[in-house]
């Protein structure tokens with residue numbers, strides 16, 4: 001099988017739907033052969049769950065490569081970091097027995113700090129939106145306000161925050177982001193920042209040096225392409241770019257180093273929060289897929305909405321991201337369904353006409369009706385000699401034909417080793 005990781009090069013592992021595709025599991029699987037795994041955008045709105053021998057590990061900010069002792073991990077300047085959450089995550093993983101020595105964990109000085117004011121603004125803005133029925137359903141972690149204040153050049157970064165006396169002066173400066181910086185919260189933040197101090201580095205240079213030394217580098221995407229602030233279902237998106245083209249910038253790496261771009265998709269779709277969702281299911285079928293797939297958020301515990309796999313969206317995401325291969329996750333969850341649906345086209349609800357292009361405005365999304373076609377379902381995921389069951393294989397081939405991209409890996413369970421590699425190239 002062709003290796004997805006190459007010496008001196010980087011591989012992006014990106015969500016191709018609305019997040020929660022199983023990126024964490026896939027990154028963990030590949031990380032056994034990786035030297036460095038990087039987070040490049042988002043913050044602790046992400047939640048990546050990994051199961052190894054019956055043991056559950058959840059990461060929000062640290063890259064999922066952290067489970068493998070030979071693998072270094074990095075958080076780039078494009079990430080928004082809540083210092084308290086990152087400190088607690090490092091402590092939690094240490095308690096679980098993982099090595100979190102500062103020698104193998106690198107956090108960029110230039111990552112934006114999420115402050116109490118960002119979290120308060122996020123909740124307040126969501127409440128205001130809910131009054132007019134336009135809430136996004138954010139995770140409430142302060143992600144949008146942190147990116148907004150970075151764009152306005154208001155937000156201090158981790159590097160500024162650790163400078164002696166900075167937070168105390170900032171709190172008294174009358175700055176709008178000083179709201180919520182009370183003596184207690186300042187003390188808490190300073191403690192967390194002191195803890196993080198040995199981890200703070202120039203991550204761009206570390207990545208540069210590692211690549212020059214021939215390291216196999218991975219970029220672990222957070223969220224999924226349909227939540228990208230430019231190319232997703234705006235305004236029901238997150239606040240960062242998630243597409244492959246933005247990954248290099250989030251860590252300070254030349255884009256020419258990225259040679260593989262893997263789109264991760266579930267065999268169906270899920271979405272947390274509000275916004276358009278072609279192919280969304282309801283009733284007993286939605287309930288049963290949610291239960292079987294344990295589709296409850298790793299970050300907020302919210303129920304995930306469930307729908308059929310959307311080939312229109314996946315094809316668009318493939319064009320924008322340039323996937324070189326796909327990983328199809330959670331095929332086991334659909335076992336036992338007589339027929340499995342696929343969204344194959346979008347129609348205009350009012351005219352019934354097939355839409356030829358991608359919906360590019362909020363209004364266009366409102367008028368979408370999906371065309372759903374059905375393929376035979378599968379009773380089991382594995383057929384003969386550890387190959388995929390025939391019906392599942394047909395389903396996978398349909399995805400490949402539609403996108404013109406090989407599905408290299410099919411995941412058949414949550415555990416690290418449950419999955420089938422196919423399509424040797």
Ligand code: GDP
Pocket residue numbers: 015019020021022023024025046047048049050051292293294298329330331332333411412413414415
């Ligand atoms: P991420 O945000 O993309 O990393 O995905 P999450 O971790 O939020 O959600 C994916 C969930 O599906 C996690 O609970 C994984 O343990 C689980 N999972 C991943 N792959 C599979 C699979 O093939 N089958 C099943 N049943 N569960 C899976």
Ligand code: IMO
Pocket residue numbers: 015018019020021045046047048136137138139140141142143144221222223224227236237238239272273274
């Ligand atoms: P991972 O990395 C699923 C969603 C939120 C909300 C929207 C905006 O685990 O796949 P935000 O707090 O970012 O301003 O919320 O984006 N969202 C995610 N949904 N998985 C994620 O991350 C998500 N990160 C944000 O539910 O609809």
Ligand code: MG
Pocket residue numbers: 019020021046047048049298
């Ligand atoms: Mg998740």
